[in-house]
Amino acid sequence: MRYVVRRLGFFLITLWAALTLNFFIPRFMPGSPLDALRVRTKDKLSPAALQEMLTSFGFKPNQNIFVQYWDYLGNMVTGKWGISIGGTLGQPVSEIVLHALPWTVGLVGVVTVIAFLIGSLVGVVAGWRRGGKLDSILPPIFVVTSALPYFWVGLILILVFSVWTNGFLPSDFNYDNSLQPSFTWPFIGSVLQHAILPGATILITSVGGWILTMRNNMITTLAEDYVRMGRAKGLSGWRVMTTYAGRNAFLPNLSGFAMSLGFVISGSILVEYVFNYPGLGYLLYNAVANTDYPVMQVLFMLFTVAVLVALILCDFAIAWLDPRARTKG
Amino acid sequence: MSSASAPVLQVTDLTVEYATDGPGVRAVDGVNLQVHKGEFVGVVGESGCGKSTMLFAIAQLLSPPAAITDGSVVFNGQNLVTMTEKQLNVLRWRDYSVVMQSAMNALSPVSNIGAQFKDALEAHGSFNKREITERSTEVLALVGIDRIHLKSYPHQLSGGMRQRAMIAMALLFTPELVIMDEPTSALDVVAQRSLMVQIRELQRTLGFAVVFVTHDMSLVSHFSDQLLVMYAGQVVEAGPTRTVFDRPAHPYSRGLLDAFPSIRGPRVRLTGIPGSPPDLGRPPTGCRFHERCSVAMEECSTTVPDLYPVGDVASRCLLHRPAEVTA
Amino acid sequence: MTALLVAGAGTDAADEPRRRRGGLLSSILHSRKALVGFFIFFVFTVAAIVPQLFTSVKDPNALQFTPALPPSGDHLLGTTALGQDIWAQLIYGTRESLIIAVVAGLFATVLSVLVGVSSAYLGGIADDVLSMITNIFLVIPTFPLIIIFATYAGKGTLLVVLIVLVVTGWSYGANQLRAQTLSLRNRDFLESARVRGERRSYIIVAEVLPTMISLIVANFLGAALYSVLTAAGLQFLGLGNPNSISWGTMLYWSQNQQALQTGMPLWSIAPGLCVALLGTSFALMNYAFDEISNPALRPVRRRRVKRKRTSPAGH
Numbered sequence: 001m002r003y004v005v006r007r008l009g010f011f012l013i014t015l016w017a018a019l020t021l022n023f024f025i026p027r028f029m030p031g032s033p034l035d036a037l038r039v040r041t042k043d044k045l046s047p048a049a050l051q052e053m054l055t056s057f058g059f060k061p062n063q064n065i066f067v068q069y070w071d072y073l074g075n076m077v078t079g080k081w082g083i084s085i086g087g088t089l090g091q092p093v094s095e096i097v098l099h100a101l102p103w104t105v106g107l108v109g110v111v112t113v114i115a116f117l118i119g120s121l122v123g124v125v126a127g128w129r130r131g132g133k134l135d136s137i138l139p140p141i142f143v144v145t146s147a148l149p150y151f152w153v154g155l156i157l158i159l160v161f162s163v164w165t166n167g168f169l170p171s172d173f174n175y176d177n178s179l180q181p182s183f184t185w186p187f188i189g190s191v192l193q194h195a196i197l198p199g200a201t202i203l204i205t206s207v208g209g210w211i212l213t214m215r216n217n218m219i220t221t222l223a224e225d226y227v228r229m230g231r232a233k234g235l236s237g238w239r240v241m242t243t244y245a246g247r248n249a250f251l252p253n254l255s256g257f258a259m260s261l262g263f264v265i266s267g268s269i270l271v272e273y274v275f276n277y278p279g280l281g282y283l284l285y286n287a288v289a290n291t292d293y294p295v296m297q298v299l300f301m302l303f304t305v306a307v308l309v310a311l312i313l314c315d316f317a318i319a320w321l322d323p324r325a326r327t328k329g
Numbered sequence: 330m331s332s333a334s335a336p337v338l339q340v341t342d343l344t345v346e347y348a349t350d351g352p353g354v355r356a357v358d359g360v361n362l363q364v365h366k367g368e369f370v371g372v373v374g375e376s377g378c379g380k381s382t383m384l385f386a387i388a389q390l391l392s393p394p395a396a397i398t399d400g401s402v403v404f405n406g407q408n409l410v411t412m413t414e415k416q417l418n419v420l421r422w423r424d425y426s427v428v429m430q431s432a433m434n435a436l437s438p439v440s441n442i443g444a445q446f447k448d449a450l451e452a453h454g455s456f457n458k459r460e461i462t463e464r465s466t467e468v469l470a471l472v473g474i475d476r477i478h479l480k481s482y483p484h485q486l487s488g489g490m491r492q493r494a495m496i497a498m499a500l501l502f503t504p505e506l507v508i509m510d511e512p513t514s515a516l517d518v519v520a521q522r523s524l525m526v527q528i529r530e531l532q533r534t535l536g537f538a539v540v541f542v543t544h545d546m547s548l549v550s551h552f553s554d555q556l557l558v559m560y561a562g563q564v565v566e567a568g569p570t571r572t573v574f575d576r577p578a579h580p581y582s583r584g585l586l587d588a589f590p591s592i593r594g595p596r597v598r599l600t601g602i603p604g605s606p607p608d609l610g611r612p613p614t615g616c617r618f619h620e621r622c623s624v625a626m627e628e629c630s631t632t633v634p635d636l637y638p639v640g641d642v643a644s645r646c647l648l649h650r651p652a653e654v655t656a
Numbered sequence: 657m658t659a660l661l662v663a664g665a666g667t668d669a670a671d672e673p674r675r676r677r678g679g680l681l682s683s684i685l686h687s688r689k690a691l692v693g694f695f696i697f698f699v700f701t702v703a704a705i706v707p708q709l710f711t712s713v714k715d716p717n718a719l720q721f722t723p724a725l726p727p728s729g730d731h732l733l734g735t736t737a738l739g740q741d742i743w744a745q746l747i748y749g750t751r752e753s754l755i756i757a758v759v760a761g762l763f764a765t766v767l768s769v770l771v772g773v774s775s776a777y778l779g780g781i782a783d784d785v786l787s788m789i790t791n792i793f794l795v796i797p798t799f800p801l802i803i804i805f806a807t808y809a810g811k812g813t814l815l816v817v818l819i820v821l822v823v824t825g826w827s828y829g830a831n832q833l834r835a836q837t838l839s840l841r842n843r844d845f846l847e848s849a850r851v852r853g854e855r856r857s858y859i860i861v862a863e864v865l866p867t868m869i870s871l872i873v874a875n876f877l878g879a880a881l882y883s884v885l886t887a888a889g890l891q892f893l894g895l896g897n898p899n900s901i902s903w904g905t906m907l908y909w910s911q912n913q914q915a916l917q918t919g920m921p922l923w924s925i926a927p928g929l930c931v932a933l934l935g936t937s938f939a940l941m942n943y944a945f946d947e948i949s950n951p952a953l954r955p956v957r958r959r960r961v962k963r964k965r966t967s968p969a970g971h
Contacts, residue, residue: 014792021801139943140689144932147939149885151892151907152928159916159925216946225434228390233449234421237414243448247439259794259828266799270889274911285893288803303797311795323482324438 007315011308016073018304022297023072081298093294096283097302104279108268111199115207116257122207123214123253124246130219139215142208150267154201154274161197172276198275202267209260214253221249251322258314261307335406337505337538338364338387338425343400345379345386348393354610356382356395358562361636362540364506364555369532369539371553371570373546373585377606379562380542384510387540388427389417405505423453425506426499431515432491436483442494443479449501468497471531489520496528506538513548521545525552547589550574558582561607561617568642578644580622616647624648689947693940696933704751713744716901724920733922736906737913745906746926752814752902753934756887760821761880767826768875769865772833777860790830798824802890813897817890821883828882829875836871840864870945877942881935888931903927 075081081093126135173194221227222245230240269281276282280299287295319325340362346353356379364370374380385391387402389409402409404425409417429435436445446465450456456464466476472493483491492512499507509528513521529552532539543549550556556573558566558581566579577583584602604621607613613620619629629647637649703710723739725731733742775786802820840846849859865872890896891904894912898905906927910916915923 010788010791013788014795017792018796018801021796140940143689143939143943144936147881147885147935148932149888149928149935151889152925152932155911155916155924155928159921163916163921212943222392225429225431226437228385228392229427229429229435230437232388232390232421232427234418234423234452235448236418236452239448239452243440244437248437251439259831262795262797262799265797266886266889269799269803270892273893284800284803289894300797300800303800304795307795307797322439323441324484 007312011312014308015301015304019073019076019301020069022300023069076297076301081294093298096295097280097298100278100280100283101302103277104268104272104281107195107198107277107279108202108264108271108281111202112206112264112268115203116210118203119207119210120214120250120253123211124218124241124249126211127215127218127222127249128241128245130222139212142211144208145204146206146208146212148205149270150201150205151270151274153205154198154271157197157201158274173278194277198271198277201271201274205267206264210253210257213256214249217249217252218245221245224248247321251318254314254318254321258311261310265303265307334366336363336365337368337405338362338540339401339403340387341401341403343383343386343402344398345382345391345395346398347395349610352610353398355612356562356609357386359400360559360562360564362387362557362564362567364538364540366505367532367536367538368555369529369541369553370555370557371549372540372542372557372559373544373549374559375606376544377609378559379609380559381510383559384508384540384542388425388508390427418452422449422499422504423502424504425508426502426504428492428495428499428507428509428512430511432495433483433488433515435495436491438483441480441482442486442498446479446498446501449498453502464501468500469494471500472497472527488516489524492516492520492524493527496524496531500531500535500537503535504537506540509539509541511543512541513543513545521548525549528552546574546585558585561612562609563617563645564636565618565645566642567636568640572640572642576640578639578642578649579618579646580624580648581618584621584623616645689940690944693937693944696937697941700750700754700930700934700937703747704754707747707751710747711741711744713741716740716744716748717899724918727922733926734920736909736923737915737918737920738909742906742923742926745901746903746930749902749906749927750930752900753884753887753904753931756814756818756821756902757880757884757934757938760818760825760883760887761876763818763822764825764879764883765829765872765876767822768829768833768879769872771826772830773837773860773864773868775830776834776837777856777864787831787834790827790834793824793827794831799886799889802886803893803895814900817887817896821886825879825882825886829879832875833868833871836868837864840867874942874945877938877945881938881942884931884935884938888928903930907931 079094081097126138129135224245226248227240227245230244235244265281268279269284271277272279272281273285280302283295284299286292287299340360343357343360343362344355345357346355358379360383362370362372372380372383382391382395386395386397387409389402389412391397397410400410404420407420409420412420436442443462443465446468447461450461450464462476462479465479469476469478474490474494474497478486478490478494483494486494492515496507496512512528513524516524525548528539528541531537541549541553546558550570550573553570556566556568556570557564558573558577558579560581566573566577566582573582574586577586581602584600587600588602590597590599602621607617607620613630615628615630615632616622616625616634619625622629626647632647634645634647634650636643636645637651639649717740719739721731721735721739721741723735723737725735727734731741731743733746735741736745771786771790775783775790802824846859846863849863854862887896888904888907891902892907892911894908896902896904896908898908904927907924910920910923910927913920913923915921
C-alpha cells in the first residue's frame with residue numbers, strides 16, 4: 001500500500017512540475033509574448049473572448065503572480081483550456097485537442113505497443129538461440145536501425161513507397177479527404193491505408209531497440225540457476241524458454257519500456273510532422289509555428305499525463321507479473 | 330560397503346572442456362565414480378576444482394561453452410552422454426533429480442512453489458489436479474513443510490525452508506539418485522546440520538542414492554559412505570569415508586584435514602596448504618599438486634600419477650605407486 | 657527516441673570491479689562492431705577538422721551555383737534548390753553536428769555522474785530528493801518541452817540547443833549510474849576504504865568511479881546519440897538557426913522546398929544519412945561496450961567440441 005501511495009505522490013509531483021515549468025518559462029523569456037498575443041488577436045476577438053483566453057492562459061498582469069499561478073493550475077486541471085489563437089483561431093482548445101487525440105493514440109500508441117511486444121518476443125527467441133547464424137547477423141542490423149532518426153526513415157519510406165510508386169501508399173494525412181468519417185469499410189480502409197507508412201516508420205525504428213534489450217536480458221537470465229533447474233526437471237525447451245526464462249527476462253524490459261515513453265513521444269511528433277498526420281504531435285508543431293500558446297500548454301500537459309498513465313499501467317503489469325514487486329515497501 | 334549388485338551410476342573417464350578462443354580448458358579430467366543403490370557419496374574439493382562442473386556433467390546439464398568431450402555416464406545401464414535431449418527428458422526427475430546450492434536462485438521467482446512442483450509432475454505424465462496436490466503435499470510433509478506453502482513464492486520462505494522445499498521437489502518421483510550441489514553452503518551452521526540429518530533420514534526411508542558435492546569436508550564426512558577428493562579437475566583420493574577421513578593417503582587430503590581443528594583433540598598449530606589452485610588452462614606438468622606439496626619428489630614434476638590402490642582407498646600420488654613399476 | 661541502447665540490462669551483471677585497463681583496449685580492438693563504429697566516427701572527425709580536404713567550396717551556404725543540379729563530377733551530390741553544393745554543405749555541416757554530439761554528450765554525462773553517484777552514495781534524504789528530480793526529468797516528455805522552450809527563446813542559437821540537450825538528456829544516465837552505485841555501495845573494497853578513514857569524496861572519486869568507467873563511457877555514447885538525433889529533429893522542425901551550416905538545417909530547408917517531391921531527393925537523404933551514420937557509430941560503440949562490460953553477452957562462437965567415443969571402463 002505504501003508503495004502505491006509513493007508512486008501516486010511521484011506522479012502528482014511530476015505533473016505539477018510539468019505544469020509549473022510550462023507556466024514559468026514564458027514569463028522568464030525575453031520579450032512579452034502577451035503583447036504579441038494582444039496585437040494578433042485585437043481585431044479578431046471580442047474583448048470578452050480575449051479576457052477569457054488570457055485568464056485560461058493565466059495572465060492577469062494586474063494580479064499577484066501566485067494568484068495567476070493558482071488560477072492557471074485550476075484551469076488546466078478542470079479543463080478550462082480556453083481558445084486557440086493560432087491557425088484555428090477562436091476554436092475551443094478542448095475541441096481541437098480531443099479531435100486529434102484518438103489519431104495519435106491509435107497510431108502512435110498502438111504501433112508502439114505492438115513494436116514492444118514483437119520486439120520482446122523476437123528478443124526472447126534470439127537470446128534463446130544464441131550463437132546461431134541468425135544471432136550473429138541480426139543484432140548489428142538492429143543496432144543500426146535503432147540509431148536511425150525517426151523522421152529520416154519516414155522520408156525514405158515516403159520516397160520509396162509514395163513518390164517513386166506515384167502514390168501507391170499515401171504519405172499525407174490520416175484518411176482520404178474526400179471521404180466522410182464514419183464506420184464504413186471505405187473509410188476504415190482509407191484510415192488503415194494512410195496509417196501504413198507512418199506506422200511502419202515507428203515500427204522500424206523502435207523495434208530494434210526492444211529486440212536488443214530483450215535479447216540481452218534473456219542472455220543474462222539464461223545463466224540463472226532456475227533455468228538450469230527447469231531443464232533438470234525434464235521440461236521441454238519451449239517451456240523453459242517461455243515460462244522460466246522469458247517471464248523473468250521480460251520484467252526489466254517492461255520497466256525500461258515505461259522509462260522510455262518520453263522518447264517515444266518525441267519520435268511521434270516528428271513522424272506526424274513528416275506525414276502531415278493530424279495527431280497531437282502535428283498539432284503541437286502547428287501551435288508552435290503559429291505561437292498558439294493555449295494549445296501548446298494543454299498539449300504539454302497532455303503529453304505528460306499520457307506518459308504518467310502509461311507508467312501506471314506498466315506498474316500494474318509489473319505487479320501482476322512479479323510477485324516480489326507486490327510485497328515491496 | 331558396495332553391494333554385489335550393479336552400481337546405479339557408473340561414471341568412467343569423464344572429461345569436460347570449456348571451449349575458449351585458444352585451447353580449451355579442461356575443468357574435469359578423466360573422473361571415475363561409482364554409486365550403488367542407497368549409497369551416499371561425498372565429493373569434496375576447493376572452489377574451482379571442477380566438482381560442480383562434474384556434477385552438472387553427470388546430470389547432463391552443462392551449457393555452452395562447456396561440453397563433455399570424453400567418457401561415459403552410465404545410469405542404470407544407459408549411457409546418458411549419448412542420449413538426445415528428448416530421451417533425457419524422459420529420465421530427468423523421474424529417475425534422477427538435482428538439488429542446487431541456493432534455492433533462492435534455483436526456484437523461479439515468479440511462480441509459486443506449487444506451480445513449480447506441478448510442472449515437474451506434468452512433464453512426466455498426466456495427472457489430475459487432485460493427484461498433483463496430493464503428491465506435492467506428501468513430499469512437503471516429508472521435509473516438514475506445511476501444505477499451505479504450496480501457494481507461497483520462493484522469496485516468502487526462509488532460507489532453510491527454501492532448501493527443504495527444493496529437496497522435496499527433487500523427491501516428487503522418488504528417484505533412484507539425487508545429485509546435490511552444495512545444498513548447505515548457503516545456510517548457517519545449525520541449519521546445515523539439521524538439513525544433512527534430514528537428507529540422511531529421507532535416504533534411509535526412501536532408499537535413493539546421493540552424490541553430494543561440497544567444500545566442507547568435515548560436514549559431509551559425518552554422513553557419507555564414500556568420499557572422493559578432487560583437485561584441479563581430477564580425483565586425487567577415493568574410498569570409504571572413515572578411511573579417507575581418519576587416514577588420508579594423498580598429501581592434499583591430508584592438507585585439507587589438517588586445516589580443520591579437532592574439537593576434542595590436542596591443540597595443534599593449524600597448517601594450511603600454501604599457494605593456490607592451478608590455472609586449468611595451463612595445468613602444471615606431471616602431478617598437478619606438486620607445486621604445493623610438502624612431500625613432492627623430483628619426478629612429481631614430470632610423471633603424471635594414476636590412481637593407485639592404498640588399502641581400501643585409491644590415491645593419485647607417486648608415493649603410492651606399486652613397487653614393481655619403479656624396479 | 658532510441659536511448660534504449662544505453663547499456664541495457666547487461667550492466668546489472670557487471671558486478672566485479674573491472675580493473676583490466678590493458679584488457680579494455682584489446683577488447684575494443686577485437687570487437688568488429690567497436691572498430692566499425694570508431695572508424696565512422698574517425699572519418700567524421702577528420703571531415704569536421706579539415707573540411708578543405710574533402711571539398712573545394714569555401715562557403716557552402718553561398719548561393720553560388722545553378723540550382724537543382726543532379727549529381728555530377730563538379731557537384732558530387734548535386735545542388736540544392738537555392739544553388740548550394742550539397743556535398744560541401746554536408747562536409748562543413750559535420751562540424752556542428754559533431755560538436756553538438758560530443759559537447760552535449762559530455763556535459764550530460766558529467767551531470768549524470770554527479771547526480772547519480774552522489775544520490776546513491778549519500779543515501780537518505782539526499783537520495784530521495786535527487787532521485788525524485790531525476791525521475792521527474794526522465795518522465796516529462798522532453799521533446800515537447802524543448803520545442804516550447806525553443807519557441808519562447810526565439811530561434812535557437814547553438815548554445816540554446818546545447819543547453820536544452822544537456823538539461824533533458826542527463827536523467828537516463830543518472831538513473832543507471834545510481835543503480836550501479838547502489839549495488840557497489842556495500843562492497844568490501846569500499847568498506848575497507850571507509851575503515852581506513854578516507855573521506856567520502858575521495859572514496860567516490862578514487863574507488864567508485866574507476867569501477868564504473870565502462871558504464872560511464874556507455875552513458876556518454878548514449879547521450880551523444882540522443883543529442884545528435886534530438887538536435888537534428890529540432891533543426892528539422894525549424895527550431896534551430898536556419899542560417900547555420902549543419903545537417904539538421906539542410907534537412908529543414910530540403911523539407912521546406914519539398915525536395916523529395918520535386919526530384920531532389922539527395923538533398924533530403926544525404927544529411928539524414930549522415931545523421932544516421934553518426935548515430936550508428938555511437939550505437940555500435942555502445943553495443944560493443946555493453947559486450948565488453950558484461951562478458952555474458954559476448955558472441956559465443958559455437959565450436960563443435962569433439963567428443964571422443966571410448967569404451968566404458970577404459971583404463
